[in-house]
Every structure is written in structure tokens, then in C-alpha cells.
Amino acid sequence: MSRSKRWSRRRFLARSVSTVGGLAATTLAPRVGWTAASPTIRVGVIGCGGRGTGAANDCVEAGGDGVKIVALADVFADRLNNLKQKYNVPEQRCFVGLNAYKELLALSDVDMVILATPPGFRPIHFAAAVEAGKHIFAEKPVAVCAAGIRMMLEAAKKSEEKKLCVVAGTQRRHDPKYVETIQRIRDGMIGPIVSAQCYWNQGGLWVRKREPNMTDLEWQLRNWLYFVWLSGDHIVEQHVHNIDVINWAFGTLPDQVHALGGRQYRVQPEYGNIYDHFGTEFFYPGDVRTISMCRQIDKSAGRVSERVVGTKGVTTFDGRIRDHAGNVLWEYKGPSVNPYVQEHRNLLAAMRGGTYINEARQVTESTLCAIMARESAYTRQQMNRKWFMERCDLNLLPPPDLKLTDPVPVAPVAIPGKYQLAGLVQEKKGK
């Protein structure tokens, strides 16, 4: 199936999904979720791999006896076994298959869901969870394409209207060291921001080679990091954390982005069609330009951090703000907190009537920035956010009738100049 054919089919599907969503909202009464009267928050996990399992454990650690994992969904039965056993989830509340999320969301006694499947599915799952009136913990990123971003933004809006609580797995937003540093940036301690950098440089991650009995889709799902339609490429899947911090520090989004990237080291077929490095420049309002760099290359130098520079000072979010002479202006002295647990504490507290929290829009926006950077690298074209939101037709959303046995050819690795970004008319330049 050619890319454009797949795209046009998917665009149609995306439109129909939104339409159905809209209809559903008007015809179904919003579900009354967890109320303060209930003693226990009942949690369903959609996507029970490494991240879903981690999030479920963090949620339980955060909520103690006040939360219970009551339902599980995954495409593969073997993936939900760990959680099933650990939390004694009954067989009839464990759902398997590509539509398992629907069955779980149909359970009226589930108050909150953890969305932790490969991010390619997130917009669909998120929209469905909002329709079902569930509070949501959504792993990052929350989309991999323009259509997914639009679907997320629409669903995010709806979740706010329905007063659903949403927390995203960008845990730095819940780390007091970060929170307090950002507060001081807001208060003007470093002056206006004039420069910033963020990085996620590391070695390789796990990889699953294809086994003879695997269908296209099973292999891709089990090896999802390496397929753009599932993970969004590593800049979206992983580096979104750091991009999100820079957006947070600025309090706004970049207008433009220009990136270069490629697949230089990790070229074997088991690594699908993603790149292994990106070097990006983001342009924030006022022509403030920032560096973003990410790499997954074995044996290469690691660096995962963010740095923000103002006219009066600088921070690397290590709990200190310094002036340009290196003097410490402020130091975080509070307790060290596990942000992966804290984000669940904050979500549960909001659900229990604390300060309302809904991070859907903010995580969607940071996901958008990462996707724009990826597409800029794939095309080597400078991307304008307004253009991307209004004109980019990239749609990698899976069709609703997707079956595990469907042929899913691996799209070719993006070669700048050959790669076609839906909606972009490229001038012929250079070689």
C-alpha cells in the first residue's frame, strides 16, 4: 500500500472518527465518574507493557488503599499477565485484542484509565476514554501525526468541558525541583529567556526481531519503538520530555522549527523506519532560538537534560539557579520526590476534589513540537506551526477495523527530497 493511498484512506477515517465522537457526545449523557463518596478509585490499564505496568505500579504507590487496578487491556494476552497476577484482576476484566480498550472503557465501574499503548493509538484511545467519561493518565507522547494532534486537541477540549482530570506522563511537570525552578523563572529571577537547550542523547534501546510466526502487525506492535506510525520516532517518543520542559519554561510554543536528522548507525531492518539522530532548532516568539538534540546510538556519549538561559541567570534544572558569574541565586532545598509517583498523587488528589488538573492540551502541544521537528528533519524544510496546524495532512492513525492479520508493510525510511509530507508542496532545490 503506498503512503498516499494509506493516507487518504486514513484521513477519511479520522474524519469519521471525529464525527462519530461528536455525535456520541450529544447523544450519550456524560458518565458520572468517581465521586468523593466512593472509598476507592478504580483504575483500568490500557496497554500493559513496560510503561503501562510501571504507571500502574506508580499509581498504586501514590494511592495506596485508595486505588485499585480493576481492569486490563492489551493487544496480547502475554503482556497483561504481570499486572493480572500482581493485582488479582479477574479473567473477565482482562481484555485482549485491538479492540480491548473499548471493552474496558465500557465498564461503568472504572473511574480512571491509564493509557500506555504505543502512542500511535493514543488519540483514538484518549478520545474514546473522554467519551466514556473516564479520568485519564496518558503516557507521552499523545500522537504521532497531524491528524492525531487535531484529534487530541478536540478531545482535550471535550475533557475540559466534562471536567475530567487528565495527567500526562511528562513527569518533570510534577517534580518539585522543576516546578519551583519554573516558578522562579516566571517570577523573573533569570530575566527574559534568551537561549535554551535540551537533549536526549543515549545508546540504543531494546529491540524485538521478527519471529517466523509473527504477523506484520504483531511484530510491529511488539517492536513498536521503531515504526513511525506507532512511536512517532524517538524524537517524539522520548525527547518530547525535554522539549516539553523548554515549552514550559517559555510559557509558550515555538513558531517555527528547523531540523536535520538521519539514520546513520542503526540501519538494520529490525530498527524499522525511524532515525537515530536529530539536531533541531526551535524558534520561540521574539526570535529566541533553542537547540534540541537527540540520539540513540550505541556507545555514544549520553546527555539527557535541559538548560534555560536568561539575561540575568541560567538553570539546568538541577535544583539551582545561577547568575552569569556562576553564583548560586537560589537552591531547591525541599525533599527529593519520585516524579513518576508524584504525577499520580497529583492526579488522584485532583480527582478527589483538589485543584483541577488537565494536562491534555499541554502534552499535545509538546507532542506537536516534536512531530514538527521530525517532519522538518524528514523534509529538511523549516516548519511553521501555523502551517502545520492548518495545512499539514499527515495522518498515520490506524484504521478502526485494523486486524492483527492485516498486511502492514513498513513504510520506507524518510529520505529528504523523496519523502512526501502530506500537504506540503516542496520546491525542487539542490540535489
Place this chain on the structure above:
Amino acid sequence: MSTERRSDMNTRTSHIASHAAAAGAAGLAAMAVPAVHAAGSDEIRVGLLGCGGRGSGAVRNCLDADPSVVVVALADLFPEKARRLRDALMKDPKYKGRVRVPDDAMFGGFDCHEKLVKTDTHLLLMATAPAFRPWQMMAAIQAGKHVFTEKPVATDVTGCRLFIEASRLAEQKKLSIVAGTQRRHEFNRVELMKRIHDGAIGELVGGQCYWYGGGIWYRGYEEGMSELEWQCHNWYHFTWLSGDQVVEQHIHNIDVLNWCFNGPPKLFTAVGGRGVRDYSEQAKQVAAKLGKPNDWAKYNGDIWDHIVAEMEYPNGARCLSFCGHGPGTHRNGEKIVGTKGSSDCSGRIMDLEGKVVWQYQGQMVNGQLQEHVDLIRSIRAGSPLNEGVRIGESTLTAIGIRIAAYTGQSVSWEWLMKGSKNQLVPDPSQWKPGPGVFHPIATGADPLV
């Protein structure tokens, strides 16, 4: 053809073309140089090493820079290139009587620089592929010549060190070295940099530089060439010969940031690769002509097509370098950011709100001419202008970025100066017609040497 050797010429020209001729002439008229009119002892005898596109540009710039310049010797790996250039210069009425190159002052072959330095010349212009320059430079300085050298001045760390050593020797011998980083000689930038160094934008806390442009030439095989000679003919495509694009071209922009900071960075981190460069068809033709049809892949070249780097300067400022060739949005330029404002590194200073608070309004000059004007003036005045160490450091800065990208490691300036054993160029004893020198395309995780 000038674009072949100095691929920035079009860009440069488009910026200041309208000013170039007039300003250059005006600059000369305004120059207070004693006794340049007569021939004889006032003559500045010039020899050119490297008679390709850039060399023929440089020698014309030099002739244009001062009426007392005479060209007396020409050298090139390929002697017919020297002959062609002599013919072209002699046909040009502008240079009547000033191109006096007898047949025995025309040199060819890999050792042509050794012959050139023995001629009765004051000034040598160096414009061969950069790989050979450190040795050429050392020979020239030892022979007591002033030098104009094209950028970059080396392609590996070992070569940079040799070049810097030669530059220090030139200091002792009171010789001038001017480099073809012409931005350093443009009045607008000079005036701007004075202000930046005086604190006009406060402390420098960030910056960016870019050279992402279109593709480059690929030169096919010509009859009679050995494999190595063909490789030198098509030098841009091989890292050991050109240094890769980050070194060969982007050095201009990197040098501007080094100028802002008055020195090189302390740490380099970079990513990059080769995603779109493909000369398979041409490479197959070369392979066929060399009688190695199955061995064509190496003739495709080994340079990358993009590198994005962070350069951290000694004061902690982290700057972006962004370069490559290929499709998409092309960019070329620099920006420097301080605590009080920013600058385009060309002629404007902005405050923190982006309002232009200073703009250069003086005379614009053609930097590629002005660099020769400045060089000759320094020779004449007996006060050597020696940019050798500086251009050596900017070359090493670009090489540092390349090494960081090729290896995936963070690389420090200190290690580059003292620890690295990076050497890509074969020993001069190996410079002779014969088999080429081929390295695999870097993986992004190459060993750090």
C-alpha cells in the same frame, strides 16, 4: 567556475556585489601606502599554489588589491591547470605586464609546492585542496614567504597542529599570514565586532551559525590520471581531502562565532549523517574508466550531508552550528546573543525587544579583495598581520565538530590540542600518483582517535 573552489562565492557576491568594485577601488585610493607606483623594488612578487577556481579567484583579488603585485610563478598538481590560468590572466588587459610567468616558473605534481617556495617570490597564495596545506605552509614559512591561505587550513587534527606550529614560526620570522575567511576583513563586521567586544550586547550567552545549502559538483575521471590524482581532482567528496562540508565551508560561520568569543569553544557535541548524497552514477563511470567497475561505491565519496552541533564556549555559552547540503530550506549566516541584546553578526545590533539600536552605515567592501589589501599593506608596512593561529584554531573548531559527530562522543578543545591523534592525510612521502586513499563513511559511533 569560482563556485567550484569556493562554494560561498555566489552568496558572498549576492550580498555585496553592487558595492564590490566601487568600494574596492575606493579602498585602494584611500590607502596610505608609500611609493607603490614604481616598478622594481616596490614590486610584490606573487606565486600561486593551486590554480583551480578558488586559486584563480584569489590571484585576481591579489592583483586587484595592489597595482604593484606581479604574478611570477604558478603551481598546481595538474600543470595544465597552471598553464590555462596563465593564458587567461595574460589575455586580461587589466593585468597587462603584471603576469610574468616563464615556463620554468610553472610547477606541477604533488611536490609542486616545494619547487614554488624556491622561487624569488615575496608572497604565496595557497588554494589547493586543504589536506596538503599544513606541509605547504611549513615549507613556505621556512622559505621566508608571506602567505595568503585559503580556508580551511587542514583536514585533520595533526595537520592543524602542524599549521599552528608553522604560524608560530611565522611570528618569529615576522611574516604575514592572512586567511581566506573574508568576513574578518569586511568593514561592517569589523566595526560590529568592536562593539560586541566592548559589551554592546552584554555578556555573550548564546549564538547560532548556519550553512545549509544545495549540492556540490562531482568531477569525473580524466584521461591519464591515477586514482589518487582523480581523487584530488574530485577532492570535496573525501573527508581526508576537504575535511567534510563542516570544515570546508561552514568554517566561515564558525569562525564568526569564534570571533565573537575571541577564541575557540571548549566542548563539542554533535549529530549528523549522510542521508541524501548520492553520486552512484558518476561513481560508476569513474570506476569503469579506472578499470574497477565493481569497486565503484568508494568513488561515491565519504563525506556526510548534515551535521548539527553544539559548541560550548569557555564562558559557558552554548551555540548552535547547523550545516549540510541537500533539499529543503537553505540557510547561511550567524547570530550572536547577549544579556543585553543580539546581533546578526553582519551590521546590526538589536536590544532585547528586537529593536535595532545600532546599524553599520559606513563603507561596504568586498572582503575577498580587502583581505589582500590588508595583507599587502601589512607586508609593505613591515608590521606583519598574522592570522595563522586564529585560522588554525577555527579549522580545528570545525574538525572538532566533525569528530564529535563521527564518533558520537563529546570532544573537548583541550583533548583536540593535546590528546587526539586524528590523522587522515597520508605522510607527504606517500603523495605520488598511484592508488587513492579511501576511508569508510563514518557511522556516528566511530572510534575516537
